[in-house]
Amino acid sequence: MITFDSVTKRYPDGTVAVDDLSLEAPTGQITVFVGPSGCGKTTSLRMINRMIDATEGQILLDGTAVQTIDPPTLRRGIGYVIQQAGLFPHRKIVDNIATVPFLLGWDKNKARDRAMELLDVVGLDQSMAQRYPFQLSGGQQQRVGVARALAADPPVLLMDEPFSAVDPIVRTSLQDELLKLQSELNKTIVFVTHDIDEAIKLGDRVAVLRVGGRLAQLADPKTLLSEPADDFVREFLGHDRGIRRLQFISAAGLRLRNDLTIQEGLPVAGSDEPWLLIVTPDNRPVAWVTPRRPEEREPYGTFAYGTASMRSALDAALLSPSGCAVAVDDDGKVVGVATREAMDEALAEVADV
Numbered sequence: 001m002i003t004f005d006s007v008t009k010r011y012p013d014g015t016v017a018v019d020d021l022s023l024e025a026p027t028g029q030i031t032v033f034v035g036p037s038g039c040g041k042t043t044s045l046r047m048i049n050r051m052i053d054a055t056e057g058q059i060l061l062d063g064t065a066v067q068t069i070d071p072p073t074l075r076r077g078i079g080y081v082i083q084q085a086g087l088f089p090h091r092k093i094v095d096n097i098a099t100v101p102f103l104l105g106w107d108k109n110k111a112r113d114r115a116m117e118l119l120d121v122v123g124l125d126q127s128m129a130q131r132y133p134f135q136l137s138g139g140q141q142q143r144v145g146v147a148r149a150l151a152a153d154p155p156v157l158l159m160d161e162p163f164s165a166v167d168p169i170v171r172t173s174l175q176d177e178l179l180k181l182q183s184e185l186n187k188t189i190v191f192v193t194h195d196i197d198e199a200i201k202l203g204d205r206v207a208v209l210r211v212g213g214r215l216a217q218l219a220d221p222k223t224l225l226s227e228p229a230d231d232f233v234r235e236f237l238g239h240d241r242g243i244r245r246l247q248f249i250s251a252a253g254l255r256l257r258n259d260l261t262i263q264e265g266l267p268v269a270g271s272d273e274p275w276l277l278i279v280t281p282d283n284r285p286v287a288w289v290t291p292r293r294p295e296e297r298e299p300y301g302t303f304a305y306g307t308a309s310m311r312s313a314l315d316a317a318l319l320s321p322s323g324c325a326v327a328v329d330d331d332g333k334v335v336g337v338a339t340r341e342a343m344d345e346a347l348a349e350v351a352d353v
């Protein structure tokens with residue numbers, strides 16, 4: 001666990017970058033620092049590995065004040081990932097990843113074996129090992145940055161806007177991979193970003209900072225979205241806070257109907273229902289159809305029964321002119337249909353909370 005105990009950082013020119021910050025980043029969890037430019041996120045992060053020293057207060061790592069640990073020893077247990085990866089341009093990828101093991105005096109072959117293993121862990125092909133950083137895309141370089149930080153298997157990872165220099169699609173996949181990796185590695189991660197969506201997606205806990213380095217709110221993403229502490233946090237969360245909150249509400253309670261499917265090839269004209277879902281003989285969705293225009297097939301949207309959020313269910317409903325969402329199992333087979341009425345009931349309940 002990392003504990004900030006009334007930490008203040010005042011730079012020599014008098015700028016107060018962090019002001020009386022107290023919070024805990026629990027072991028095995030991702031704690032995100034988020035806030036507008038200049039609110040002291042990077043300064044807070046760098047005080048953990050003593051790239052910057054606090055002016056007042058203390059930071060404890062599992063109960064020991066970091067100020068009492070000499071920086072090289074401290075950093076051996078702390079991986080550090082920065083924006084644009086910060087790779088050494090004249091070193092091959094394998095040697096970039098093995099940087100810390102080399103510094104720790106590992107045998108060269110052992111360090112390189114570890115680097116090759118880590119290429120796999122971060123989803124890069126082994127053939128990348130012999131390349132130089134300029135021969136990799138931005139996203140691949142970021143993966144190497146993560147691999148390098150993991151090389152000596154440190155219990156703590158500090159990540160400073162690691163994904164902000166790549167395009168949104170690559171960023172999404174890097175975020176997904178970080179979450180997957182974390183579910184296996186259980187590191188104590190402190191992650192800095194200015195992007196609230198990234199904070200909400202990745203954080204077990206999110207610390208929102210305001211300019212002047214003051215903590216505005218520390219909460220899990222669900223609480224943050226439903227109970228912002230003040231106008232600053234509300235504003236920072238943005239206008240679609242209500243929709244994003246649905247991400248944390250399970251769709252498992254949605255009322256499903258089982259009488260709205262019809263097998264492909266059977267006549268739909270006589271039905272009283274406004275919409276019917278055509279399914280294959282093994283119950284996979286094909287299209288929506290309305291008895292008013294039986295020859296036209298309309299698109300459908302699905303959500304995973306039991307695991308999906310209300311946001312996914314709503315998205316599925318909005319993808320179809322029927323306004324209904326199709327619940328499917330792991331095999332993609334139809335479990336039932338959530339009608340507009342069922343969506344309405346569930347959303348009304350959510351709004352009541």
Ligand SMILES: Nc1ncnc2c1ncn2[C@@H]1O[C@H](COP(=O)(O)OP(=O)(O)OP(=O)(O)O)[C@@H](O)[C@H]1O
Binds near residue numbers: 044194
């Ligand atoms: N070496 C320094 N000397 C004086 N002031 C500094 C120094 N480094 C940072 N600052 C100031 O401290 C404040 C916090 O900076 P910091 O880099 O921690 O913010 P940040 O939240 O990470 O910002 P960004 O999102 O723009 O990277 C800013 O006002 C910045 O100008």
